[in-house]
Amino acid sequence: xxxxxxxxxxxxxxxxxxxxxxxxxxxxxxxxxxxxxxxxxxxxxxxxxxxxxxxxxxxxxxxxxxxxxxxxxxxxxxxxxxxxxxx
Amino acid sequence: xxxxxxxxxxxxxxxxxxxxxxxxxxxxxxxxxxxxxxxxxxxxxxxxxxxxxxxxxxxxxxxxxxxxxxxxxxxxxxxxxxxxxxxxxxxxxxxxxxxxxxxxxxxxxxxxxxxxxxxxxxxxxxxxxxxxxxxxxxxxxxxxxxxxxxxxxxxxxxxxx
Numbered sequence: 001x002x003x004x005x006x007x008x009x010x011x012x013x014x015x016x017x018x019x020x021x022x023x024x025x026x027x028x029x030x031x032x033x034x035x036x037x038x039x040x041x042x043x044x045x046x047x048x049x050x051x052x053x054x055x056x057x058x059x060x061x062x063x064x065x066x067x068x069x070x071x072x073x074x075x076x077x078x079x080x081x082x083x084x085x086x087x
Numbered sequence: 088x089x090x091x092x093x094x095x096x097x098x099x100x101x102x103x104x105x106x107x108x109x110x111x112x113x114x115x116x117x118x119x120x121x122x123x124x125x126x127x128x129x130x131x132x133x134x135x136x137x138x139x140x141x142x143x144x145x146x147x148x149x150x151x152x153x154x155x156x157x158x159x160x161x162x163x164x165x166x167x168x169x170x171x172x173x174x175x176x177x178x179x180x181x182x183x184x185x186x187x188x189x190x191x192x193x194x195x196x197x198x199x200x201x202x203x204x205x206x207x208x209x210x211x212x213x214x215x216x217x218x219x220x221x222x223x224x225x226x227x228x229x230x231x232x233x234x235x236x237x238x239x240x241x242x243x244x245x246x247x248x
Binding site: 012085 | 121137138139140142143146168179180200203204205206207208209210211212221222223224228
């Protein structure tokens with residue numbers, strides 16, 4: 001069943017996708033961070049450019065760092081960003 | 088014990104005074120101020136923009152502080168991290184630790200900086216004569232976090248290999 005989640009993009013991931021946030025309906029089968037990246041990559045050239053090097057993409061689910069195999073079950077807010085550079 | 092993310096400049100000495108007031112048994116206060124440099128990797132930098140993930144940043148800083156309090160007997164601690172646009176020389180981050188003895192205060196201050204650099208969702212974009220560029224995460228920062236037995240990054244890559 002399709003389920004709406006909020007997706008946020010930061011830094012150059014935001015610049016390449018062309019948006020800071022959006023609400024999407026997750027199709028059946030898009031059940032992990034890795035699958036979501038694959039699904040987003042297929043959307044258009046901007047997303048494909050943002051996720052061209054998946055090894056430098058970091059993700060968070062509901063504001064906690066997660067890895068690619070993390071489940072999207074129960075997720076409300078998913079974020080994609082480059083490795084952090086604060087301090 | 089406090090963390091703050093703010094656009095405004097901070098005054099380190101008044102922050103220290105406020106943090107320590109009314110807290111007993113403080114024999115050592117360590118203050119670290121991170122300042123924007125005018126060069127990076129040999130290139131001139133004239134301005135920098137720092138963005139963050141509101142909400143997650145505060146959660147991450149609270150977790151960093153919680154970890155420090157588990158490891159050292161701190162009497163007080165403070166993390167202030169600024170966001171916005173900066174010029175070389177601007178103070179960007181402030182870490183203050185107060186303890187009965189200096190060892191805990193020194194170690195905890197280093198820990199707080201090492202850990203926040205790899206965990207808190209901030210991103211820097213520099214600009215200079217050659218244009219704009221996003222700052223890349225440094226392997227030395229990951230190594231600094233690793234020496235505390237912490238994940239150097241978020242512990243894994245979202246996209247996988």
